[in-house]
Every structure is written in C-alpha cells, then in structure tokens.
Amino acid sequence: MIISSSIALLDNKIKEQFWSLCLRAFGKTPNSFPPKKITISIAVAVVSIYAAFRKLTQPPPQLRNLPRPGFLQYVSTILMNKPYDNVLKEVIYPVAFKADHGLYAAFGLFGWSVYITDSVAARKLLTKTDLFPKINIINSQHQHTLFGRFAVGPNIIFLPHGPQWKAQRSVMNPAFNRSMPVRLFGELTQKLFVQLDKTADSSPIDVLDIMNRWTLDAIGIAGFDFDFDAITNKNSEWVTRYHHIMGGSRDALYQLLPFLESPRLRALFPKRNQIHHELDLFLEKMQEIIAHKREILNNNEFATNKKTNEKDLLTLMLEAAKEENGKLTDEEIMANLCGFFLAGHDTTSNAISYALYNLATHPDIQEKARDEANRILGSEPIDVLPTVEQINEMTYTQMIIKETMRVNTIVQNIVSRKVVEDVDIGGFVVPKGAQVTLDIMAIHRNPKIWKNPDEFNPERFEPGGEAEKVTKMGLGWVPFSNGARQCIGKNFSLTEQRVIIPMLLRKYELSLPDDSIHKDKVVISGIGSFSAVNLQIKLKKRY
Template sequence: MASPTSTSQYQIDRMRSMILLLGSDPINIIKTKLLPSITRSKFKLLGAAIALYVASIVYRAFAYPRKLRHLKRVPLLPTLKSLMAGDSDLETSKKFMLPHWKETNGVMSFWGQFGWTVNVANPEAIRTILYKTDMFPKTTVFQEQKYKNLMTKFVGDNNLVFSNAHEWRKRRKIANPAFHRSMPAKTFAVLTSRMFEQIEKADGPVDVQKLLQRFTLDAIGLIGFGFEFNATNTPEGEWVTTYNDVADNVGDFKYLFFPILDTTLLGLFPERQKKHESLNRLNELFDRVIQHKKSELAKGGSNVEENEKDLLTLMMEAGNGDDQHEPLTSKEIRDELVLFFIAGHDTTSNAMTAVLYYLAVNSHIQAKARKEVLDVLGDEPLDVWPTLEQLKEFPYLSKVMKEAIRLAPPATSLIERVAKVDTELAGVFIPKGTLLQVDVISLHYNENLWKSPTKFDPERFADGGELESMPSTYAYLPFGGGSRQCIGMNFSLAEQRVALSSILRKYELSLPENSIHKDGIVFDSPNITMAPKGMEINFTPRY
C-alpha cells in the first residue's frame, strides 16, 4: 500500500501533467477538447437511454405472458414474417394452426393485433364462448384507445358488434325489427338489372370482384339509409371514390398491428392522412343523411312499402315515441350505419364472388342450380326477377351459397372476446383477462371436422348431410353464432339469391383459361374480410 507522502507526490505530478497538457490557454483547451468529449458522451448516453426505452416498449409488446406459458404458441418471428410477406389468413392458418389442431385440441396462442391472444378452433369451446356472453364479453379495446386510428374512427365508439350487456340489448331491440321488416326484393332486382348493363358492356371477362363491390355498395346505400351512390354505373363517382378510399384501406395490417403509425406518427405518412380526410368527408355525408331522415320523419315519413323501407328509417321509427325502446342518438345511429356498410358491402360481394367462381369451375353444379332457377322463374328470353316468396324455392342454390362461404367465409375470425374469470375451454385452463379469438377459417378447413375440407361439395348441407351429422354444428360459423349471430344474415342471403338466380338464368359462367384461380381461389393479403384477388369470369348470354 502507498504511503501518504507518495500519494501526495502522485497528485502533484498529475497536476503538473494537466498544466502541461492545457498549455498557456487552459480555458481554450477545455472548450475545444474536454467539453465536446463530454457532450459526445452525453449524446451517447441519451441515445442508449432512448434505445433502451424503445427496446422496453418492444419487449412489453411482444413478450410472452407467463399466464399463457402452459399453451402451445405460434412462434413470434414466423408470424411477423408471414404478415410482412402478405400471407392470406387461410395461408396463415394452414401454416400455424391446422397442423397442430389435434395436439392442442384447437386451442393455442398467437401474437395478434391486440397482443398475445388465445386462438380457439374447437367447436364446443366456441359454443361456450358464444353462449356465455357475460363470461366472455366482446373486448373493449376499440373504445379504450386514447388516439383513434382510421379503423376505430371509421367503425365508431360503439355498435352492435362491439357493445356488451345493456348497450348491446338497447341496440339489438331497435335493429332487430328493422332487419326483419326490411327485405326489399324489388330494390335488389333494380340493382341487379344495373349490373347486367355493365356485364353487357364488357369486352371479354368481367372483373366480378369490383363489379359486385359496386353492386353491394349501391344496395347498402339505398337499403341502408336511402342514399344513391350509383356505384354500379359510375365507378369513379365522388362518393364511390371517397367511400372506397376509406373502406379499401382500413384493413392495412401495418396500421392495424402498429396503430401508433396511424395516430401519433400519422404526420409522417401523407398518403395515410388523405384516407383520414376521406373519412371526414364521409362522416359529413352520414350526418347530413341522418338529419334529413329525422326531418322527414318529423313531417310524417313516406308512403314506401314496409318491406322496401331503408334500415335507417326503420331504426328511427323503432326508437321514435316508443316507450319500449330507448332511442339512439345521431352518433349512435351513425356508428350502426357504418357497421351495416362493413357487414353488407365487402362481405356480401366476397361471398357472391366465391359463389360465381365455384359455379364457373363446376359446370355440373352450375347446370343443376340453373335448372332449379328455371323451374321457378321459367326460361323465356327476357329478364325475370324473383319475388320475395320465390326466394324460398331455391334450396339447391342455397346449398351452393352455404358451401361457398364455408370455403370463403365473410370473416376469417370473430371479434375478440375476453375471459372475465379463470375458466376452462376444451380441457385447457384460460386465465382471467385472456383475449380469445374464434378462428372461423381453421374450423372450415379442418380435416378433423370435415371430409375433404378443400373440396367444393354443396351436398354437405343437404338434409341429413355432413353438417347435421357432426357432433357440433359450431364447426360452421360464416355468420357467427349464439345470441350475437350476424343480424344481417337473412338480409344478405336474400340479396344474394335475387342476384345469383337472375345471373344463372341469363348467363353461362366459365373461368378464363389464364386465370390465376384455375387451381383454387387465390385470396388477397390479410384484411378484415376474405377477398379473392382479381377474380375475372366469362359471362356468356343465354338469350
């Protein structure tokens, strides 16, 4: 150990060295040498602190929760890679969910839009989730978000899909009678005739996906709240363009999975800002229409037939001066209208596109469905539209439609639920607070539940057929199930029956030889709905 004297000498020698280092101008040396060095160190420390902060956020977002460690999980990195590659939900299911269905009993975890979630593809477990709504309510994550991204701004704070308990019952009481009273077969027929005009103008195969999107937009505009988009005839119209600018972009996975890009950091994405501006214009339109309807009702309404009235009118009538119903505010009505758009636009057009595809590639099924239609509507060389009563006389066409939406369901999964208590599903412990996703696509393509699940076979839905003989009919959920089943199901099916029966009567359908769908439907990248990619079909007139 050094003596006190040697230590003191050491300190003196260090001071001398410092003086020599600083020279005759120590202040200048401090400014030019020492301070920059210290400043650089501070920036390095600040950069390291920011990096650690970002890393902690990323870790919290992706870290696997302890409470789910007893479950088999889909690895995180392959999930992110699949998202970045633009895999469809069907491709994702085939990669990660279906191969492990037996060993997991249809219950496993994955990283999704709202963090780590338990994916459920077991029919009986799903039945429990859908019936015990108090134990498994819809997640309120949309309502809880402080900053609204395009999706949450579009769908609104609350509606039939997202609400629970009293709020849901209040809305259902008003919407339910409206959907039962509105079955506008005449309006569907008028819109189908417009679609025929566009088919006849086409030179070669028809892009049915785009045509049917315009057809269903017109349908939901007129039948939803009495507004004429005229999308079928004017695809570049102002409001068609505005609506599509929003609807085509709400499902962009980058902004769904990383909502900060669509909120706090929105200023960095000018193209995305334009989508928000389109939504603002659309909201102004909704507000004007709602106020106009209120004014009409105050003056005594209209003389339109009951089943031809638009849904907005019927909903307002249901909550207007009726003690049994608590009326909806203008904001609540707006949110329900947007829900009708989402449920009745892309989902219905995708379903009809799938039906036309399967008819085009299965000529014997097409011939059988056409014979049924001709037996009801006749085979005169002129356009004939089915009445509301005649829609019930197409049992085989209905089977074709059911099988098409098994293979191309309107939605690949249902809105997430949350477990309110510790519980068990399919023999698996589910901790309180766990997010649960009902995986529709993994049900419909499951070889443990269906015979040859990728084969198109309408007879599965015959009386006494495959679905009826299953241990659980919850293996088939194109419209959800339980008390929260899609309220617009019968409405959408009626719209499809009118258009599809009329198409079969007038046209022979076939797939172009160079179609990318010749070996099966190619679905678009992840989206809210299951959309075929660039589907073209040949329409050959029969008269």
C-alpha cells in the same frame, strides 16, 4: 444512441422485421432513410415502434403455456399477404393440433388471444356470453385509427354486453326483420346486366370489382337511401372516397401498430392524414343524411308508397325507436350505419364473388342451380325479379351459398371475448382475463370437423346431410358467428346473394379464362378478411 443501443438487442431476423416496419411507416427505402438522419420527431416515433414491436413478440404470461406459431413466421405471413389457407396448413395446424383442445395463442388486431379451431369449443364460447363477454375496444387505442373512427363506435357490433347494447338491439331487430328489399336487389341486378352485357362474350369481367360496386349501391340505398351510383360510375366521388377509406382500414402496418395514428403522430404520415380527411368528409355526408331523415320523421312525413320491407334501414331504425318511445343518438345511428358497411359490404361482395368462382369451376353444380332458377322463375329469356316466396324455394342455391361461405371463409375471426373467470375449454383451463376468439377458417377447414374440408360440396347442407351432423356436435359453420352476438345482418346478406345469383345464372353461363391463376384453387390475400386476387370470370350470354 437510444435507438441504436435498443436495436442492438435484437437478433438479425427481428432487426430486419423492425426496420421493415419503420421504413414502411415513413414511406422510405433503406437507401433514402438511414438511421443517422432521423429527426427528433421521427426518432420518438421509431422508439415507440420498437417498444411496441418488442411487446408484440411475447404473449402475456398467462398464455405462454399454450402452443403458438413463431412470431416472426406468423407476422411475416401477414406483411407479405401470404394466402391464409396456406398459413393454416404451414403455420397454424402444426401448432393448433398439438393437443386435442385445438387451441393456440397468437397476436391479432386487439392483442394476444387464444384462438379456437374446434366446433365444440366454439359453441361454448358463442353461447356463454356471461363467461365470455366481448372486449371493450371503443375507448381503446383503436379509437383514433382509420378503422376505429369508421367502424368502432357505440354500435351493436362492438358494444360490450349490457344495457346500451340491449337497447340498440331492441331497435335493430325490428328494423332488420322488416327490411327485406328483394325488389331493390333485383332492380340493381338488372342495372348491373346493362354493364355486363357490354363485355360479355368478348372479355372476362373483374368479378370482385363488379360485386363491390353492386353491393355498395345495395347497402347505400337499402341502408340509408343514398345512391353511390357505383354500378354505372365506379370512379364517382363517393365511390372513390369510400374505397380509399376501406383500403386504408385494411393496411397491415396500422393494424399491427395502431398508436401510429394517434393525433400526436398522425401528422408524420401525410398520406395517412389524407385518408383521415376523406373519412371526415364521408362521415359529414352521413351525418347530413341522418339529420334529414330525423327532420322528416319529426314532421310526420314518413308516409311513403314503399312497402315496409322495401324501406331503408335508417328509416326503419328511426321508426322503431319512435314506436318504442326510445331514442337513438346521432352518434349511435352513425356508428351503426358504419357498422353495416363493415359487416354488410365487403363480406357480401366477397361471398358472391366466391360463389361465382365455385359455379364457374363446377359446371355440373352451375347447371343444377340454373335449372332450379328456371324452374322457379321461368325459363323465358327475359329478366325476372324474384319475390321473397320464390327465393325461399331455392334450396339448392342456399346450399351453394352456405358451402361457399364455409370453404371460402371471408373473415378470419370474431371480436375477441374476455374470460371473466378461469374456464375449461376442451380440457385446457383458460385463465381469467385472457382474450379468446375463433379462427373461423380453421374451423371451416378443420379435417377433424369436416370430411374433405377443402372440397366444394353443396350437398353437405342438404337435409340430413353432413352439416346437420356437425351442428349436433358443435358449431362448425360460423361465417356470421352465432348466439346472442350473431351478425344482425345475416338475413340481409343471404337475401342479397339469393337474389343476384339465380338472376345471373339465368342470364349468363360462367367459366374461367384459360390463363386464370385460379385454375387449381382460388388465390386469396388479406389480413383479417380475405379476398380473391384478380378474379376474372368469362360470361356467355344466354339471352
């Protein structure tokens, strides 16, 4: 009766969406799960889902005077995995551009937020940390979710601005500044070539799969000296376990309704429980690695033949903490290593995949980048491992990378900031207590900021070009955020890209298959972060 009378309050469209969420949660179809057969335990869960669902449909009172997309229209695009670039034009732009401030309100991973689509407003948000501190989600309802247990810990990504964050940053900065494992990235690329040569000239490769494996080995070895061996064995135990965890973390249902993963309700979802068990095993392995590194450090056995810039980040973090007479707890180290995965694996693999797509669809740009690589690394038909000095010379490749990360945005928004006092943003007063974030793709594709924003044009980033003019006005390029909370792994990711892309171009010519679904534009999917769908690219060996 409680459920039936509650649902009767919903109109037909909301009812349909509500039952869709319920059925999805329990892995059922309408015919196999009629409401009259719901058990007491499931009834409690369904009533909870309904209460949360009603809360999602209306923003808090202080945001109701902002334009916002229709809730059902917005959420249905998420549940149906509709490409976000289409959502921008069909759902977001008509709302956001109603006023000059370019603000709109929408429900996201951490609740209702004000979304910014303007570069001047973006600069204010990211540089005024006193007015816009990060929200604290570490002890929120997300702490029991798969995503929360894996990534939302006491790390420099999610810690609010304060002494603990500053102490960690003082240790992380030296570690990341010292870590530039260019040789490792080159050697992993050579290892990748062995696999690519097996099918090059005969059948296309699944680019995202290949890049996921390359970046997983890169972050594993460079991060904490653990070899997933993903390049040569994509079905290995730890590769499979990691992908189960990351795939589960992106599940839209649990992102929208995080309370479903509370210990009290999780037992109702056996498949979800199994992924949590996989995460337990993954975290135990990382804890084992951390303990081993600590033991080595305590025994003063850090002598190594590796140069400082080729040491793994875990080693550098522990050394930096020791140099400063500071201490990072195992919990903090674990949280930061998981944060490196979150910020440095999927994002970089997607960035490289998009770059290869853009090169495959723009042969003239591909040839210009190849000429640069051959000029700096030599045109002899052999693999050459770039040096730090050489990748710094590849200015055109850097332009390609930057333009790729603009036009093919990977992450939708940053962790929301909380407004500590009423503040004017673009002529609109955002009230104290509201959450504010960036719609990064909307900024990167905003025609008020960029000329022909959907066009791939690396020359925007040449000295004195369009990007410099945009920067003088505000922050129109924010794939790594900006300001004090800018992604600490920015240079690490850019270095990975600047090593592998020139090496690939010297070795192969890239093109799309004739039947590619990406002929006109790259087709993407995802919630929160965006990936190309079944991106296949043909490789023709040059040597």
